Amino acid sequence: MGLIVVLVVGGIIGWLASMVMRTDAQQGIFLNIVVGIVGALLGGFLLAPLIGGASITTGAMDIRSLLVSFLGAIILLAIVNLFRRNAVR
Known part of the structure; x- marks a missing residue:
């Protein structure tokens, strides 16, 4: 059951991060899940260590862990945009 929750929350976090970074039209559901989970790890x-808390991949589901995972997904999309377009939006 924990894996399903991480996939669903990772998908939502990846989708929200792609909306913030304006890459939602380029991504599908699968890529949103990947961005959310890899961004949570990042x-x-x-x-x-700076904010406190943990990522969603450790099983913690509080506001700090969601914030850390969301910011990690935004950082991941910024890095991808930097290599793809040589500019961060």
């Missing part, structure tokens, strides 16, 4: 690695 946020857990980079931002969790």
Whole structure:
């Protein structure tokens, strides 16, 4: 059951991050889930020591973990945009 929750929450976080970064038209459901989960891992690695909390992939589902995962997904999309277009939107 935990894996399903992580996939659903990761998909929502990836979708919200793609809306913020204006890449939603280029991504589908599968890519939103991947961006949400990989962004959660990235946020857990980079931002969790600064903000506190953990990422959603550890099973923590509080507001700090959702914020860390969301910011990690935005950072991931910014890095992808930087390599794809040589500019961050």
